[in-house]
Amino acid sequence: MGGTFDPIHHGHLVAASEVQVRFDLDEVVFVPTGQPYQKGVVSSAEDRYLMTVIATASNPRFHVSRADIDRAGPTYTVDTLRDLRKVYGPEAKLFFITGADALARILSWKDALEMLSLAHFVGVTRPGFELSDDHLPADSVTLVGVPAMAISSSDCRSRVSAGRPVWYLVPDGVVQYIAKRGLYRTD
Ligand SMILES: Nc1ncnc2c1ncn2[C@@H]1O[C@H](COP(=O)(O)OP(=O)(O)OP(=O)(O)O)[C@@H](O)[C@H]1O
Numbered sequence: 001m002g003g004t005f006d007p008i009h010h011g012h013l014v015a016a017s018e019v020q021v022r023f024d025l026d027e028v029v030f031v032p033t034g035q036p037y038q039k040g041v042v043s044s045a046e047d048r049y050l051m052t053v054i055a056t057a058s059n060p061r062f063h064v065s066r067a068d069i070d071r072a073g074p075t076y077t078v079d080t081l082r083d084l085r086k087v088y089g090p091e092a093k094l095f096f097i098t099g100a101d102a103l104a105r106i107l108s109w110k111d112a113l114e115m116l117s118l119a120h121f122v123g124v125t126r127p128g129f130e131l132s133d134d135h136l137p138a139d140s141v142t143l144v145g146v147p148a149m150a151i152s153s154s155d156c157r158s159r160v161s162a163g164r165p166v167w168y169l170v171p172d173g174v175v176q177y178i179a180k181r182g183l184y185r186t187d
């Protein structure tokens with residue numbers, strides 16, 4: 001599952017858990033972006049990486065990859081999938097989890113058609129977005145319903161900035177990491 005994870009929240013974690021069980025995946029690899037060229041300013045890669053490690057540490061099937069953070073330049077999923085293929089070998093079956101909002105824009109991603117051939121894509125429901133694969137090649141994507149979590153990283157950032165709580169929207173350790181590092185504060 002790729003994401004900017006600024007910060008990682010329970011919407012990401014519930015989606016990953018549902019897909020892991022549905023496809024009986026050996027592991028879910030969370031891949032924080034290095035330079036998410038379609039987003040605005042984001043927190044440092046190391047802060048986003050560490051929040052992702054903290055959030056996933058208690059699940060033995062969840063892992064975090066530095067592939068996108070350690071590769072220079074803008075983050076393209078076609079490169080992520082090539083790097084993960086090298087790590088996991090030719091026999092591994094790769095899935096890439098995306099929310100409905102990301103899936104809707106996926107044809108704008110670099111080398112989209114080649115990218116879609118490098119893994120099986122899993123599109124998950126997300127409140128406020130329509131989940132559809134009408135625009136995508138047949139059999140490249142499976143759509144999966146996950147429990148509705150109306151949580152976004154941008155809302156979490158706004159809440160912290162306004163002094164409002166993010167308890168229970170993000171894991172407790174991530175709440176504490178945000179406070180310790182003073183992330184998202186404007187004062
Ligand atoms: N609440 C959610 N339910 C399902 N999928 C989600 C949810 N939030 C994010 N995703 C998916 O997780 C992936 C990574 O998302 P990302 O890290 O950009 O978080 P975000 O909440 O969308 O961030 P922002 O609000 O900053 O745009 C994307 O594929 C996105 O669609």
Ligand SMILES: O=C(O)c1ccc[n+]([C@@H]2O[C@H](COP(=O)([O-])O)[C@@H](O)[C@H]2O)c1
Pocket residue numbers: 001002003004005031033036038039075076077078102108109110
């Ligand atoms: O490959 C691309 O061109 C591309 C463009 C936008 C987003 N992505 C990937 O989609 C995932 C979610 O991205 P984001 O920006 O919504 O956090 C993450 O893994 C990004 O690298 C990939």
